[in-house]
Amino acid sequence: xxxRTAANLFWMGRHLERADTAARLLDVGQRITLLxxxxxxxxxxxxxxxxxxxxxxxxxxxxxxxxxxxxxEFIFFDRQNPSSVLSCIEKAREAGRIVRTALTSQVWDxxxxxxxxxxxxxxxxxxxxxxxxxxxFTTSHTSTVRGAINATQLRNDGWHFMNLGYGLERADAxARLLDVxxxxxxxxxxxxxxGLDTYQWQVILRALSAHRAYHWAYxxxxxxxxxxxxxxxxxxxxxxxxxxxxxxxxxxxxxxxRYGETVPTTARDKAREVLGRLQAHDIDMIFDEGLHxxxxxxxxxxxxxxxxxxxxxxxGGS
Amino acid sequence: xxxxxEMYEGSRVREPYARLSxxxxxxxxxxxxxxxxxxxxxxxxIGITFxxxxxxGDPDRLIPFDMMPRVFEQAEWRRLERGIKQxxxxxxxxxxxxxxxxxxxxxGRIPARLVYQNEAYEKAVVGVVPPxxxxxxxxGIDLVRTAKDQFYVLEDNCRTPSGxxxxxxxxxxxxxxxxxxxxxxxxxxxxxxxxxxRRTLESVAPAKCQDRPTxxxxxxxxxxxxxxxxxxxxxxxxxxxxxxxxxxxDGEFVFMRTxxxxxRVDVIYRRIDDPFLDPLCFRPDSMLGVPGLMDVYRSGGVSxxxxxxxxxxxxxxxxxxxxxxxxxxxxxxxxxxxxxxxxLWKDDDYRYVMENLPDLVVKEVHGSGGYGMLxxxxxxxxxIEAFRAKIEANPGNYIAQPTLALSTCPTFVAEGLAPxxxxxxxxxxxxxxxxxxxxxxxxxxxxxxxxxxxSSQGGGVKDTWVxxx
Numbered sequence: 001x002x003x004r005t006a007a008n009l010f011w012m013g014r015h016l017e018r019a020d021t022a023a024r025l026l027d028v029g030q031r032i033t034l035l036x037x038x039x040x041x042x043x044x045x046x047x048x049x050x051x052x053x054x055x056x057x058x059x060x061x062x063x064x065x066x067x068x069x070x071x072x073e074f075i076f077f078d079r080q081n082p083s084s085v086l087s088c089i090e091k092a093r094e095a096g097r098i099v100r101t102a103l104t105s106q107v108w109d110x111x112x113x114x115x116x117x118x119x120x121x122x123x124x125x126x127x128x129x130x131x132x133x134x135x136x137f138t139t140s141h142t143s144t145v146r147g148a149i150n151a152t153q154l155r156n157d158g159w160h161f162m163n164l165g166y167g168l169e170r171a172d173a174x175a176r177l178l179d180v181x182x183x184x185x186x187x188x189x190x191x192x193x194x195g196l197d198t199y200q201w202q203v204i205l206r207a208l209s210a211h212r213a214y215h216w217a218y219x220x221x222x223x224x225x226x227x228x229x230x231x232x233x234x235x236x237x238x239x240x241x242x243x244x245x246x247x248x249x250x251x252x253x254x255x256x257x258r259y260g261e262t263v264p265t266t267a268r269d270k271a272r273e274v275l276g277r278l279q280a281h282d283i284d285m286i287f288d289e290g291l292h293x294x295x296x297x298x299x300x301x302x303x304x305x306x307x308x309x310x311x312x313x314x315x316g317g318s
Numbered sequence: 319x320x321x322x323x324e325m326y327e328g329s330r331v332r333e334p335y336a337r338l339s340x341x342x343x344x345x346x347x348x349x350x351x352x353x354x355x356x357x358x359x360x361x362x363x364i365g366i367t368f369x370x371x372x373x374x375g376d377p378d379r380l381i382p383f384d385m386m387p388r389v390f391e392q393a394e395w396r397r398l399e400r401g402i403k404q405x406x407x408x409x410x411x412x413x414x415x416x417x418x419x420x421x422x423x424x425x426g427r428i429p430a431r432l433v434y435q436n437e438a439y440e441k442a443v444v445g446v447v448p449p450x451x452x453x454x455x456x457x458g459i460d461l462v463r464t465a466k467d468q469f470y471v472l473e474d475n476c477r478t479p480s481g482x483x484x485x486x487x488x489x490x491x492x493x494x495x496x497x498x499x500x501x502x503x504x505x506x507x508x509x510x511x512x513x514x515x516r517r518t519l520e521s522v523a524p525a526k527c528q529d530r531p532t533x534x535x536x537x538x539x540x541x542x543x544x545x546x547x548x549x550x551x552x553x554x555x556x557x558x559x560x561x562x563x564x565x566x567x568d569g570e571f572v573f574m575r576t577x578x579x580x581x582r583v584d585v586i587y588r589r590i591d592d593p594f595l596d597p598l599c600f601r602p603d604s605m606l607g608v609p610g611l612m613d614v615y616r617s618g619g620v621s622x623x624x625x626x627x628x629x630x631x632x633x634x635x636x637x638x639x640x641x642x643x644x645x646x647x648x649x650x651x652x653x654x655x656x657x658x659x660x661x662l663w664k665d666d667d668y669r670y671v672m673e674n675l676p677d678l679v680v681k682e683v684h685g686s687g688g689y690g691m692l693x694x695x696x697x698x699x700x701x702i703e704a705f706r707a708k709i710e711a712n713p714g715n716y717i718a719q720p721t722l723a724l725s726t727c728p729t730f731v732a733e734g735l736a737p738x739x740x741x742x743x744x745x746x747x748x749x750x751x752x753x754x755x756x757x758x759x760x761x762x763x764x765x766x767x768x769x770x771x772x773s774s775q776g777g778g779v780k781d782t783w784v785x786x787x
Contacts (some may be wrong), residue, residue, distance in 0.1 A: 003575040004564050098540050101553040157577060255577075263578050316564070316575015 003316035005102055006161045007084035008095040008207040010309065012111075013165025015095065016142050018094050021173040023138035026075045028177070028207040030131045032200065033068075041187040046071055052180035069126060071151070076134050077122055085138050089118055104152040107145065139209070157258055164309065171244035172302045175298055177204060178231055189249050201227045207233040228291065229283040241298060245275050248305065267308035274301045322465050323724040324388060334785055337502050342386070342728075342735060346559050350385075350730065354496055360491050364378045371573050382490060382778035385495075386678055388727045389742060395784045398461070399754050400471060400549055400742070401653035404644060406457045406746045409476055409631045411647035415451035417627060418493070422646050428639045428748060436636070436682065440592060440631030442599055444668030446616050449522040450750060453625040454632075455587075456515070457746045458482075461654070463725040470657045470722065474640065476632040477624055478589050478609050481779075482745050483547040485759045486554075488781040497683045506756035506784040512554035515587075518749035524618045526570075530758065531584040533557045534574060538590045538606050548589050562590075570619045585621045592626050614692040634683045634717050635661060658720055662713040663733070671718040672709070675702050679717045680709065681770075693769055718781040724769055727780065741771050743784065756784035 017093035029049045046066050055074075058081060078084045093115040096103055101164040103111075120131070121137065145165075153159045181204050191267035201222050205211045210230070217236060219228050231239045278298075286294045325332060331339045361380050368550055390398070416433050423430045433439060460472040489508055493500055516533060520543045523531035537548040538559050542547050552559035565583065571582035582617025588595065594604040614620050630636065635665035644652040660667035660678075671678060677692055682690040692705040708715050726737035744758035760780040761771035771777040 001577045002558050002560060002564055003577055004561070005558075006577045075741075099548050101559065163575075259578050313577040316577075316580060 001102075003314050005311075007314040009098045009102060009158050009161040010165040010314065012092045012095040012099075014090040014167075014169040015092035016145055016183040017166050017169035018083060019085045019092065019138055020142045021169070022053065022075055022083055022085045022088060023135045023178075024207045025053060025172075025177070027135045028029050028180075028203055029075075029205045030070065031206065044299050048062070048180055049089060052176045054083040055081055055083055068131075070153055072129075073126070078304065080205065083132075086118060086122065089115055091110075099158075100230070102158050104154075106152045110141075110145040110148040114145060115139065120184050139163065157255055160251040160254045160258075161313075162204060164248055164255075167244050167251060168302055168306055168309075169249035170239060171241055171248065172299060174208070174231055174239050174241055174244065174297050175295045175302070177207065179292060191312065197224065202233075210237060210239065213237065225283055226288065228286065231287065233278070233281065241274070242278050244300075245271065245278060249275050252309075264312045267305055267312045270301075270308055271305050274298075274305070321737070321739070322462070322463060323725050324725050324740070325726040326728075334391040334783075338389065338499075340708075341496075341499060347734075347758050348539065350496075353385060354730070356495060357491055360494070361487070368507065382486065382764060382776050383491070384729050384762055384764075384780045385492070386730055386735065387781045387783050388742075389783045389785065391785050392787050396754055397467075399756075400564045401469070402744055402746050402754060403752045404461050404463055404650060404653050405459060405471065405474070405640065406454075406748055406752055408640065408643040408647050409457060409474060410452055410454055410748060412627055412643045413476075413625075413631050414447065414451050415647070416630060417446065417453075422643070425646070427642050428636075430641075433630065434631075436630050436633055438627070438633060438715065438754055439594070440627030442612060443616070443625065443627045446623045449524055449621055451524055455518055455623040455748050456482075456521065456742050457748065459654075461742045461744070462722055463742075464723050465635075469654060470658060471637075471640070471654050472529065473634065473637060474632040475743075476628045477591070479543045479743065479745065480547055480589075481743060481759045481761075482511065483550045484677060485745070485757060486550075486781065488779055489757070492781045503783070504786045506786050508755045509758040510542040511755045512551060513658070514747055514753055514755065515551070516555040516557065518751075518753070519585045519587055519621075519623055519748040521749035521751075522621050522623065524621050525582040526618055532582060534560045534561055534565075534583050534585065534588060536562070536586050536588040538594070542589075557587075562594075562606045562608050565608045565611070567608060567614055567630070570614060571616055571723065572611060572614050572620045583714050584618060585623065587623045591627065595622070595626060602625040604714050610773050634681060638717070656721060661717040662716045663716065664711060667718075668713055672706065675706060677721060679721050680705065680718045681718055683715055683717060691719065691770075696769065706710065721769070727760070727762065729764070729778075731764070731766075736766070738766070739769050739771065740780070 031044055047056055050059050053075075059070075061076050062078075063074060074081055074084065076085045077245050079085060079087055079090075091275060093111050096108060096111045102107060112225050113163045117137070118141075121134075149159075149162060152161070165262060181200055198221075201224060202211065205222070208231070214222070214227065214230050217230060230237050231238065234240050235242055235246070237243060239243050248269045249268070252265075254264070256265045257303065281294075325335045325339070358380060361383060362366050372670070373425045374451075383511070393505065412422065416439070420430075423433060425604070454476035456479060458475035460475070461469050462472055463469050485508060485727070498676045519533045520531045532554070534557055535548055535552045535555075537545060537559055542548070549559050558564075558574060560574055560583075560680065565572055565586075566580075568580065572583045572586070574583050584639050589604070590606050592649045593600045596605040596607045596609060596611040597604045598609050600607070611620070611622075612626070615622050620771065638661060641652040641656055644650055651653045660671050662668045662671055675692070676697075680690075680692040682696070692702065697705075724739040724741065727740045728735045729738040731738075740760050740762045742758050742760050744754055760782045761773070762778045762780055763769060763776070768776065773779075
């Protein structure tokens with residue numbers, strides 16, 4: 001397979017997942033601002049969410065004032081924000097168009113329809129849109145694309161590259177959302193275990209569509225330790241770090257098996273190593289080490305794996 | 319002016335159209351509209367759209383598809399086929415000659431100026447003989463018909479003729495929408511074209527290639543208006559669709575960048591023009607090509623289809639000499655006629671053309687796509703005078719031809735079936751053999767009375783049938 005084709009499939013997966021994350025971020029922020037809370041009003045929460053996606057500076061420069069409308073516009077529709085839903089969907093669709101022949105017509109249809117519908121949404125007066133419908137729009141459309149991929153794509157190296165993109169992006173996104181919660185939203189230690197703390201964990205779970213799943217898995221009260229366990233180490237949780245990384249490893253192994261020994265496997269080796277270290281942790285160890293420190297390490301490792309994927313496969317060995 | 323109607327002779331239906339005529343006559347109007355909408359939806363879903371240069375508007379426009387097929391009977395087709403193959407052989411012989419000893423120039427049969435001062439003549443490949451001596455591997459020959467047995471060649475396309483994806487898709491869609499029609503008529507298939515094309519390309523692999531040759535299609539990228547066709551062909555042929563940046567030169571070979579490391583490429587079917595092939599050899603600012611490609615080509619490490627420099631054979635000035643090429647190289651009389659052509663750099667021709675502008679068609683020598691031309695009988699006096707001024711400024715840039723009575727084929731229009739003018743572009747493949755699939759692209763001028771069939775000028779397309787015996 002051409003390196004460029006593989007790169008487009010990989011980034012198509014990443015951008016679709018990233019669009020999903022942006023929509024979920026909007027949802028988290030929205031719910032947190034509904035809480036009658038904190039001393040400094042809701043500005044801080046939004047700001048920390050933007051920091052999580054690495055776009056706070058861009059937002060401050062362009063809009064200045066934090067308002068519901070500005071935030072929605074920025075996270076959802078703004079083309080200058082590279083992580084906005086519209087930017088990500090556009091990039092995913094463009095990548096898909098370039099490698100049209102590597103996609104089934106069902107996948108292309110789903111992707112193209114997502115884009116066309118989003119363009120229509122863009123022209124809708126903002127007063128007629130609410131945050132919940134924007135989030136729903138995104139998650140339902142990206143699920144349709146995902147479903148078409150799983151139902152119709154050939155299980156070849158291209159499929160692995162797409163799913164590798166999804167897996168790495170998802171691992172990265174969950175880690176960032178968790179980090180926002182723990183490090184930014186709730187900086188003062190006396191809040192831990194307070195009602196506010198619990199509410200915020202709930203919001204994170206909801207944003208990850210994992211609210212009910214959590215209850216099935218753990219029952220009882222929501223505590224920081226359990227939620228973190230659910231989102232980091234639980235192999236049944238579909239968006240946990242361990243599940244996402246496991247999928248990445250699985251796809252990298254699929255590629256390595258297909259390509260044989262002449263093609264380097266540094267990405268696979270690194271991913272295996274990180275997975276091994278993740279498996280060696282329990283949640284108490286992570287909290288002892290410091291959740292923020294742990295997540296920072298993890299996000300760095302995901303970045304390294306992505307770089308190695310490029311070096312092993314996407315540059316074409318020249 | 320009276321026009322040859324492909325379907326009717328007076329009120330009598332010509333033999334090849336007999337069954338079609340029944341099909342049309344029994345078709346209810348609402349059914350036709352439904353089918354037309356269905357065809358359009360199919361085209362849009364498959365993604366066959368084209369971009370019209372510099373017009374703005376919808377970037378994903380559809381070429382209008384007409385459901386009424388254009389039909390040839392076997393004997394008519396055989397005659398055409400012989401003529402097309404003959405012409406293809408002569409054009410390749412000419413290219414071999416002008417990049418070698420240029421016997422035809424020495425013999426005084428073609429003026430040296432027209433060859434050596436031609437923009438498409440590539441000094442960089444003089445003396446380089448491509449595998450099997452083939453320069454142009456896909457030749458699209460545009461034909462028009464004026465009477466039952468009278469066909470004229472309008473122009474030859476020796477570089478990278480486009481449109482073959484329409485030939486294939488038109489057939490695909492007709493078969494899908496009207497299977498009954500194909501059961502009732504015995505129609506020669508065209509869907510072997512992608513396989514034939516791949517075989518043709520493989521047959522001209524360089525001698526240095528020992529294994530089964532690796533072929534690729536080189537596209538300028540997904541912003542190009544013909545990108546759909548490039549990816550369509552790559553898909554059907556089972557070859558990679560590459561951009562310049564996917565290829566690189568290492569030593570005496572060309573490689574593509576793959577997920578499994580560099581892979582050698584033996585044959586490049588390029589859909590980019592000569593000047594963009596290699597920034598080290600041609601335009602230094604080109605980002606589309608592959609640096610060093612021409613060195614590899616010249617040393618026989620890779621084949622390029624069509625070969626660089628092949629364009630010198632399809633220029634409108636060289637065109638007038640193609641019948642001469644047939645006689646000179648093949649020792650045969652040409653089976654297909656050229657349209658009578660006046661070349662405006664000759665004094666006599668110039669005088670005649672300027673006196674008869676309202677009756678003639680005048681074209682730029684290097685123009686294409688129906689742009690920069692004057693159709694005298696269809697133009698106002700002002701348009702004619704404006705064009706006259708352009709000719710006077712640079713006579714050597716123009717040729718003129720009589721306005722041909724292009725045949726018409728019944729075509730679905732708002733009011734029902736009406737005659738519209740058509741042409742035909744068959745695609746001739748030249749490798750170890752010369753082959754032609756039975757069919758081609760029929761283009762139709764949808765505007766009433768219009769003689770310009772180009773898609774950029776309101777033309778549409780039709781499925782083209784060759785009936786078997």
